[in-house]
Amino acid sequence: MTAYPSVTAVVPTRDRPELLRAAVRAIVGQDYPGQVETVVVYDQSEPDPSLAELSAADRPVRVVTNTRTPGLAGARNSGTMAATGELIAFCDDDDEWLPGKLAAQVDALNAVPGAEFVSCGIRVSYDGHTVERVLERDSISLADLLRDRMTELHPSTFLIRAAALRDGFGLVDEEIPGSYAEDYEFLLRAARSAPLVNLRTPYVLVRWHKRSYFAQRWDTISEALQWLLERYPEFATQPAGQARVTGQIAFARAASGDRRGAMRWARRTLRRNPREPRAYLALAVAGRVVRADAVLRTLHKRGRGI
Missing domain, CATH: 3.90.550.10 (Spore Coat Polysaccharide Biosynthesis Protein SpsA; Chain A)
Known part of the structure; x- marks a missing residue:
C-alpha cells in the first residue's frame, strides 16, 4: 500500500x-x-x-x-x-x-x-x-x-x-x-x-437526534439484539457483556409496552450480572416509574446510549 x-x-x-x-x-x-x-x-x-x-x-x-x-x-x-x-x-x-x-x-x-x-x-x-x-x-x-x-x-x-x-x-x-x-x-x-x-x-x-434511523423502533431493536446473541455464542464467555445486551432487550421490551417480556429479560439479565443498570431501567419503565424517552434524553445529553 x-x-x-x-x-x-x-x-x-x-x-x-x-x-x-x-x-x-x-x-x-x-x-x-x-x-x-x-x-x-x-x-x-x-x-x-x-x-x-x-x-x-x-x-x-x-x-x-x-x-x-x-x-x-x-x-x-x-x-x-x-x-x-x-x-x-x-x-x-x-x-x-x-x-x-x-x-x-x-x-x-x-x-x-x-x-x-x-x-x-x-x-x-x-x-x-x-x-x-x-x-x-x-x-x-x-x-x-x-x-x-x-x-x-x-x-x-x-x-x-x-x-x-x-x-x-x-x-x-x-x-x-x-x-x-x-x-x-x-x-x-x-x-x-x-x-x-x-x-x-x-x-x-x-x-444524535430524534430523527435517528432507529428512534422508537423498539420491536426491531429487540429482535436484532436477540439475533446478535444467537450469532455470537462467544458472549457466554463474558457474563457482564451478555447481561449488557439482554438488559438492552429488556429495556426495548419495556419501551414497546411489553411489560411481561421486559420483566422476563430483566430477570435473565440480573442472573448474569446483578449490577447491570439496564435491567433496573427496564423495570422502572415497565412499572411506569419513568418514561423510556426521558431515560434516553438524559443519557444522550451525556453522550451515552442505552
Missing part, C-alpha cells in the same frame, strides 16, 4: 438533504494528500445528482442507489462495492469528519503491521450539548468488544482496507433485522480477524 492510498467514503442517506451536504463538504475538505472519493448511496429515496457539483480536484463525488437489501446495511454494501479506493471509510449522513481525520487514521493504519481497521474518538452533539467520547487505548480486541459495545467506535469513524471487506472478514451483514446493530456485529467480526487500531483523538462530530 502506498503512503497515501486512495480512500472512498461511503455515505448512506435517506431524507436528510441539508445534513448530507454538510457531511459531503467535510469529506471533500479533508487535508489529505491522496485521492478521496465520496460515494453517496440513496436508500429508499430519490437520488440528488446535483451532489456531484460538490466535487473538487482529487475529490470526486458520485451518487448511486442502494441495489441490495433495503436499509442501512445494504446501502453501506452498495457503496463499498461501487468504491474505487484502496481504503473504505464510512460516514453517516448526519455526521461530519473533523479536520485531520483521514491523514491521522492512514498514518495509524500504516504504523501497525497487519492492521485492517482503524477508528477514532467522537464528539457527540445532542440537544445543544456536546460531549467528547474517546477510548484511552490503542488496540481493541474481540474480548473487549464482547464486554462493551464502546459507543466511541461509531461507524463514521471506521476506516478499513478494501481487501479486508471484499476478501477478508466481509461486508456488513444484511440479515440483521432492520439493520439495527449492524455496526456492532461488523466490529465483532472485524476484531475476530485482527485487533482494531484506535486513535485517542475525536475526529468525528456525531449528531
Whole structure:
C-alpha cells in the first residue's frame, strides 16, 4: 500500500438533504494528500445528482442507489462495492469528519503491521450539548468488544482496507433485522480477524437526534439484539457483556409496552450480572416509574446510549 492510498467514503442517506451536504463538504475538505472519493448511496429515496457539483480536484463525488437489501446495511454494501479506493471509510449522513481525520487514521493504519481497521474518538452533539467520547487505548480486541459495545467506535469513524471487506472478514451483514446493530456485529467480526487500531483523538462530530434511523423502533431493536446473541455464542464467555445486551432487550421490551417480556429479560439479565443498570431501567419503565424517552434524553445529553 502506498503512503497515501486512495480512500472512498461511503455515505448512506435517506431524507436528510441539508445534513448530507454538510457531511459531503467535510469529506471533500479533508487535508489529505491522496485521492478521496465520496460515494453517496440513496436508500429508499430519490437520488440528488446535483451532489456531484460538490466535487473538487482529487475529490470526486458520485451518487448511486442502494441495489441490495433495503436499509442501512445494504446501502453501506452498495457503496463499498461501487468504491474505487484502496481504503473504505464510512460516514453517516448526519455526521461530519473533523479536520485531520483521514491523514491521522492512514498514518495509524500504516504504523501497525497487519492492521485492517482503524477508528477514532467522537464528539457527540445532542440537544445543544456536546460531549467528547474517546477510548484511552490503542488496540481493541474481540474480548473487549464482547464486554462493551464502546459507543466511541461509531461507524463514521471506521476506516478499513478494501481487501479486508471484499476478501477478508466481509461486508456488513444484511440479515440483521432492520439493520439495527449492524455496526456492532461488523466490529465483532472485524476484531475476530485482527485487533482494531484506535486513535485517542475525536475526529468525528456525531449528531444524535430524534430523527435517528432507529428512534422508537423498539420491536426491531429487540429482535436484532436477540439475533446478535444467537450469532455470537462467544458472549457466554463474558457474563457482564451478555447481561449488557439482554438488559438492552429488556429495556426495548419495556419501551414497546411489553411489560411481561421486559420483566422476563430483566430477570435473565440480573442472573448474569446483578449490577447491570439496564435491567433496573427496564423495570422502572415497565412499572411506569419513568418514561423510556426521558431515560434516553438524559443519557444522550451525556453522550451515552442505552
